[in-house]
Amino acid sequence: MEKEVLLALEDRCTYEEPPACQSRCPLHVDGRTVARRLAEGKLGEARKALDRQLPLAQLTGLLCEGACQESCLRHGLEAAVNLPLLERHVVLNSRAVKPFPMPATSNKVAAIGSSLGTLVLASELSRKGNKVTIYLTGPKGGALLAANNLIPDGVLNETLELIEFLGNRFAEAPGLTPEFLAQLLDEFKGVFIDQGDPTVKAVSLGLNPAELEIDPTTSGSTRERVFLAPTAAVPNPYLAAMVAGKRSAGSFDRLFQGVKPSAAREPERVYETTLVVDVKEALPAPKVVPSDPLSPTTEEAKLEAERCLNCACHSCLNVCPYLRNYKGYPKKYAREMYNNIITTYGNRTSNILINSCLECDLCKEVCPNAADVPAFIKKARDEMVRTNHMPASAHEYALEDLVSANAPDTAFYRPPVGAAKGERIFFPGCQLVASKPATVLKTYEYLNSSIGGVGLMSACCGAPARWSGRAVLTGTITQEIRAIYAANGQPTFILACPSCQLFFQAEIPEIPVISLWEVLAQNPPPSLIQSVELTLHDPCATRYAENIQKSARRLLSVFAPRFKEQKFTGRLTKCCGYGGLGGSANETLGYEIAKDTVKDATSPLVSYCVMCRDRFAKTGAKSLHLLDVIFPTGKLTDLMSEPAPNLTARRDNRQEFKRLALTSVWKEEVKPMAAPKEDIVISEDLWAVMEQRRVLRGDIERVIAEAAKNGPLFFNQQTGHNLASLRPRQVTFWVEYVIDKDGRYVIKDAWCHRMVAPGTPGEGAESPATLEGYARTGGRV
Amino acid sequence: MDRKLPDMDITGWVCQKCQSPLTIYQVRVTYMGASFEVELPGCAQCGTTMIPKILAFGKMLDVEKILEDK
Structure with a gap:
């Protein structure tokens, strides 16, 4: 099977694509998981989801302005899910896992100003042991000191202490001059200028207006090794500062490794998700208005979280029990089935997945991208047969x-x-x-x-x-x-x-x-x-x-x-x-x-x-x-x-149909169908069991014929039951029976298996389901 | 693979040909080109093996499936 077949199906299934709030968030915070966990009452899990993408969440989670809001699918219905409110609730009611200082590397960076951008930068860099020397031009915390309506008492100080605990250092800036900047560039691997700090004036450092253009990918200025956070005059200034801190940390990381700051930044971009979400059946859910807009109660936060549509594409899973049965989705299945096909060593655990599909095309019909699972399955089955890996029993x-x-x-x-x-x-x-x-x-x-x-x-x-x-x-x-x-x-x-x-x-x-x-x-x-x-x-x-x-x-x-x-x-x-x-x-x-x-x-x-x-x-x-x-x-x-x-009965009916049609319509003489052997007695209950085990009356007749000729294999002296067996093809049949006073074979039980054990008559006979077997039945219609 | 099979009740069963009571012993079984030894009831004299229902729809079916997925 060619890899293109896999890729074609993978491309069309958008199940793994992020929800719009995540793809449109410059930090790619997984708002869907945060909301789902809160709705489930799992505050700790919500915090973990937040911490994964949001640096220094104990502070940033209080300040995010919610750039995701316009992309929320609820926005088009009643009002966007208030993710900033949920973030606040999570941060205010859970504790951060305190990071441990990493062994220091020789990579040192200078930051001028101590507002949000610098704190995010320092927190990010120190995760790998890279340290930041933060030059203060005014009070510690910069613009954050003015945000005391959003930041409860003590949180800023705790954050500043954490930054120092992680090995970063605060120092007084001697004064903002071009010489100072030149000296820092001499001494450090790079410099971050936090313009979000009202006491930092980048022009004083000798940067001209053209050099203050911030590259949205790297957060770099046009001057080499100089990175910037924007001033507070930009839209969503807190979010912009977080992004600048995080992007600059990524740029410094690249500089340390001798790579261009712009290298491999594709995953960080803001983009439109390809996830298709059907909101037709979304129940209306009005926006929750918290009694305290800055500190919702647990109940209010839960209600707001429950408004999240948990954006996902379940179109095919909603309609197909087969696709639901294996707890995955087409993209995952495609990979599993592909691996199953190309396996050269080890077990092919997805055979049953491949063989259980109904090939009915309903999934393709409801898929917004017409992902064709059945076409993939057909190819997979062909390949299994071609390479002799199709399980016979299927x-x-x-x-x-x-x-x-x-x-x-x-x-x-x-x-x-x-x-x-x-x-x-x-x-x-x-x-x-x-x-x-x-x-x-x-x-x-x-x-x-x-x-x-x-x-x-x-x-x-x-x-x-x-x-x-x-x-x-x-x-x-x-x-x-x-x-x-x-x-x-x-x-x-x-x-x-x-x-x-x-x-x-x-x-x-x-x-x-x-x-x-x-x-x-x-x-x-x-x-x-x-x-x-x-x-x-x-x-x-x-x-x-x-x-x-x-x-x-x-x-x-x-x-x-x-x-x-x-x-x-x-x-x-x-x-x-x-x-x-x-x-x-x-x-x-x-x-x-x-x-x-x-x-x-x-x-x-x-x-x-x-x-x-x-x-x-x-x-x-x-x-x-x-x-x-x-x-x-x-x-x-x-x-x-x-x-x-x-x-x-189905097989009998087909024979009977031939006889009926040929005699009544074409007036041909047809031998009546061989009547069921009257000397074999099968109870109603046993018929049901045989159906389940796919044992036909004909199979029992063949085993009994063998036993009548050569005797049963075993006899039970206590119950008087006989046990006979025959392997007419790739299946061995066992029939347990007694012979009643009229000489009839009363069948007590019948079962079958494929494994070959010594001593069964007919051992090794081939299956009629092979092409050779088909040809052997000969002279058809 | 665990070669110990579940307890099988073979009380009363004798080999029709040899008339000797069945015993449980190591037997080589094969499927899809793979063969291995398991304990099965059978006639120690002539080597005819019995596959009781409990095995056919239990352990033996599991093993068949494992071998088919190899």
Whole structure:
């Protein structure tokens, strides 16, 4: 996988971008965290967040004028969150962690004047042991002495003492002259002139007005090694002084290392964040007016902090349980998945992350930057298969099911009765046939009687091969479909399954397709109006197929006019958990996703994808397929409560559909399906367990056949149970049973595993889900 | 990896072929090209191994997943 693929996704996900208040603050104070911590009642944590970016917060936190305010998203609603007020509250009610003096370096700097800029500079430089000699031109503290309304008694003195404690020194300036400046430049590595101190006049030091232009990046004057804080006449003078002190400290640091003061200053700039925040659902929150504007109560500060919108982009996380499940966000996932792919040594811990995605595109649809997680996932899965690192267990059952759906006893194609070829082929899709064989046959008969010239093809289109990253298997299946298309006069395929339709359009685009729902909407069958209220669910594969969604609505408005829309509908519809085989690789999550999708429905659901219908039914929700409404095979109230057929029944239904169609429509003689072995008894409870473990009746029959021939492997003398085992492919099956008085095999339990242990018959047989296995099933449709 | 497996109840089970009671001993199991020894119940005479359900859905499944992620 190329690194560009990673970078492209990373670039589009803005989750890690700072909120506007932080990007617009010249010191990049993390206002969002300060507010969140205060809202949570965690004052100490709020202080830590403040200390991280705000130098000398015990003083500066009382003085900040809040340059962030205009960028606050609340500013556009009621009023900006009053971050300066919150900072004051934090500083007034928490103690700073007292820094420890660092061992002194030989780097020495002189500062003239002792106002805020100098104190910030000294505090910053002494963090690395660099010391400042502060030349006083007036009283210690400069302009800060006049700010006693903002600074409580004692705070300034404590700060000045701290500055000395850290190894900085105060000295009297002999008088401000050009010679004095020259002497300092001789003696020190550089000089900081704090013009915020009213007793400091830079012109007296011989600097001409041009030299007093402050470089916003370095805070430097045009004279080498001379740095400046602005006078108090600038807007937001305290903030400007803090910035000058901090930027100058950064410049001195660079000088000490022999680097230009302007080098690598990019991260310090004020910029527009790319974070996109949706404020549509923000609840109104009026500004808090504190009883004492300089010292809010804890309750007032908390209320004001709670007004913070906690700016973040959660668009995709809000709608996708899969993305929420791994506690991250697309940018983080992209890095994890990329590392997983390029791992050459160690565990690939993100396999499950890659394989659980539904590839339903909802995240891309809601993302303000259209970050395409599913496209990344597709590439990742392809790469895993290509390099032989795809876990077999993730998709093996789904692929076996695909192989079974395309095996000769199940798959078929027939042209319309009496014709050599037809203009159209009805392709219901393997899962619809597996769920509702009788309904599919009714539908086919209607198509033939209404529009005529329709052939029938029952097979799997190959979508599961694509979802699981099996490019070669995908190619093999599409070749087979192409062959039928070419040999039959290039008919149009009428597709019932929206996933088939997406797959045809992507993988076999030369074959013309039309949705069954469009055909039926244009040629509506006689209607039986259903009075029941239903909730329409759009299958995720129709997200960008507006014509199919419209057709489904046209049909419903005729057959069940009292239908309502799902909360997430149309382009915003949610997946049932089947898409991308996410639910196959991660059954637990797949089930949670189905529950999440049905939770907003207020009446029985109706979908036009049978996997949605069956997965909704598995959560206990009443649900129908749209064909149930159009061609009901029973009372709708009964159909909506029918459980989804189990895995064994699905395979039986596909075979039964072939037999039904060929005998009733084409009047062919077809051998009846091998009846289930009557001498094998499986209880209802065990069926449920087998479903969970993906053990089919056929698997049990094979193990019992082996045991009947060669005897079971083990026998329990106390319980009378036998235990037999067989490894027909990459899975070993175990069946525990007793033989009753009529000679029937009563199955007590059945389980399976992949690990190979010695002594199991059939050991080492290969999986039919490989391409070789697919070919071996041979002679398909 | 911890090669001690959870207590397995093998009371009453005998090997059908040898009729000898099962014992727990070191067995070499393999998956995805990796092989290692674990304690499993089986017939000491003919070497046929039993994988009880508790293992198939517990420890053995965990190990399968670890090996798949290698």
